Amino acid sequence: MLSDCLFCKxxxxxxxxxxxxxxGSVYAFRDINPQAPxxxxxxxxxxxxxxxxxxxxxxxxxxxxxxxxAKIAAAEGLGSGFxxxxxxxxxxxxxxxxxxxxxxGGVKMGEGxx
Ligand code: 5GP
Ligand code: ZN
Numbered sequence: 556m557l558s559d560c561l562f563c564k565x566x567x568x569x570x571x572x573x574x575x576x577x578x579g580s581v582y583a584f585r586d587i588n589p590q591a592p593x594x595x596x597x598x599x600x601x602x603x604x605x606x607x608x609x610x611x612x613x614x615x616x617x618x619x620x621x622x623x624x625a626k627i628a629a630a631e632g633l634g635s636g637f638x639x640x641x642x643x644x645x646x647x648x649x650x651x652x653x654x655x656x657x658x659x660g661g662v663k664m665g666e667g668x669x
Contacts, residue, residue, distance in 0.1 A: 556602060557602045557653075560602055560651075560652070560653050561651055561653070562596075562598050562651055562653035562655060563602050563653060565582070565584060565598075566582040566598060566600045567600075572584035572585070573585040575595055575627060575630075575631075576597075576623055576626065576627050576630075578619070578623065579600075580599060580600055580601065580616060580619045581597060581598070581599060581600065581619050581620055581622075581623040582597075582598055582600055583595050583596065583597040583598070583623060583627055583658075584596055586657070590657075590659060591659040591660060591661055591662050591664070592660070592661030592662055593631050593633060593637070593658070593659065593660040593661040594657065594658070594659055595627060595631070595657075595658040596655045596656070596657060596658075597620050597623055597624055597627065597655065597656040597658055598620070598653060598654060598655045598656075599616035599617070599619065599620055599654060601613070601616055602653055603616060603653070603654040604652050604653070604654065605641070605642075605643045605644065605649060605652065605654055606641050606643050606654060607643050607644065608654070609654075616654075617654070620654075620656055621639075621656075624639060624656060624658055627658060628658065628660065631660065631661075633660040633661065636660065636664075637658060637659060637660030638657075638658075638659045638660065638664055639656050639657065639658055639659075640656070640657040640659065641654070641655065641656050641657070642657075
């Protein structure tokens, strides 16, 4: 855990969040500023800066996140579809340097990403 990382603190329960899912390696909670009717952040409990730091050594953490995403999407009733986004670095507008996947759904989204 990084002592100055917001999402490490959220995963550890030191900062409150609206939890939707938790297992041994993944924590998921509702985004404080939702961009869709369902907007959930899915994070590995272990700190990884971003998707740019996923490697052979830690890629199981990303796999665990996607296993959780499938379960959460089903539990949230997103059978008609959803979108998963991860921002990396400045150009993508990553504001929290702890790997997180935005799970967005509950609305018909446009085809474009930008
Ligand atoms: P990024 O821009 O880094 O891809 O996404 C960071 C996300 O974290 C944003 O959507 C923002 O609304 C969300 N966020 C930032 N601080 C908090 C917080 O303290 N609690 C929750 N639940 N979400 C947060
Ligand atoms: Zn962290």
